[in-house]
Amino acid sequence: MAALPTDRLNEILRRFAYLEAEMAKGGGGADFASLASEYSGLEAVARAIERHRAVTREIADARALAGDAAADRDLRELAEAELAELGGREEALVEEIRLALLPKDAADEKGAILEIRAGTGGSEAGLFAGDLFRMYQRYADGRGWKVELLSASEGEAGGYKEVVASVNGRGVFSKLKFESGVHRVQRVPATEAQGRIHTSAATVAVLPEAEDIDIEVRNEDIRIDTMRSSGAGGQHVNTTDSAVRITHLPTGIVVTSSEKSQHQNRARAMQVLKARLYDMERQRAADERSADRRAQVGSGDRSERIRTYNFPQGRVTDHRINLTLYKLDKVVEGDLDELVDALAADHRAQLLAATGEAA
Secondary structure, eight states: OOOOOHHHHHHHHHHHHHHHHHHHTOOOHHHHHHHHHHHHHHHHHHHHHHHHHHHHHHHHHHHHHHTOTTSOHHHHHHHHHHHHHHHHHHHHHHHHHHHHTSOOOTTTTSOEEEEEEEOSSTHHHHHHHHHHHHHHHHHHHHTTOEEEEEEEEEOBTBSEEEEEEEEESTTHHHHHGGGOEEEEEEEOOTTOTTOOOEEEEEEEEEEEOOOTTTOOOOGGGEEEEEEOOBOGGGOBSOSSOOEEEEEETTTTEEEEEOSSOHHHHHHHHHHHHHHHHHHHHHHHHHHHHOTTGGGSTTOOOTTSEEEEEETTTTEEEETTTTEEESOHHHHTTTOOHHHHHHHHHHHHHHHHHHHHHHO
16 A cells, blocks of 8 residues: 655645634635635545544554553454454545545536537437437436537437537536547437448537636637528528637637527637637647556547447447446436446546556
8 A cells, every 4th residue: 555645644734724724713705715615625635634644543552552462461352353443444544535635637627518429320320419418418407517509500310410518517527528539329220121230420529618717719819700590401590690600710620609699609609619729728738748648538539439329238338448337228318427437436546556656
């Protein structure tokens, strides 16, 4: 079991004690809110450190008693039995503290931009893209998150060629960030007379929502074009040129929004553009930190096939962690917790392994 970084733990306890003392003075305003936020962020790990040190003292006392030849035999045996129980508690607390000390993703608490695009498979891919979007909507509803459709291009037989939505709530990105990649479906299309299984795909991208402090878009770096909005089948939604297309000149990123309000379209398109630029910056920073990001779960590699939904067998398989669940009906209804939690646990294990190697 790797030793905990004593100096860092001491610093956390000193800072926590300072915050506790400052908050006890009362007050209000932005400074107090900032202190309260930092206090809340440190409380769990500080309490775990305190419990670990208390257990460490108990272990030392029990060892001293178990090794004291002058002590009563029954007391020594009791101390030896207690050592086994204390050792288990210490190991659990060390693991808890190590997890709490892992580097935090600054975007974890943010909302997210969810983009789903139909891939190979023709109209069936569009239907699958629609299924995925509804799956994430139901998952979001179950967690009390708000989903807002930003733009959508409907498929010819239903579903979507492309759909973009914002998902807002606490910790949205931390839960959805491992969903980026290629999702594959295997099923018999309703139009298939021979009952043959077809394979289709859709690409999911989950981007943390960017705030103005995260990313700045200069006016001279963008070109904004307006055009006529059109609905399914080429029917005009209205008679004004309300659709907006924003081109980010330095990167070539193009974002469109085509609802009825031109003002709303511009705001939504800028929201998506900032999210994409913020994601590019995060990917660049991650590339610099790791020469082999694709080996990491949640690397965000959009070309990576990450999951297969097999309807004839009622199973869903996540290829990154070799996890297969035979509850496809529940998964497509938004029951994603088992998949999301397993991916997060694997990611934490990789971070722990990396920090262990670096130590």
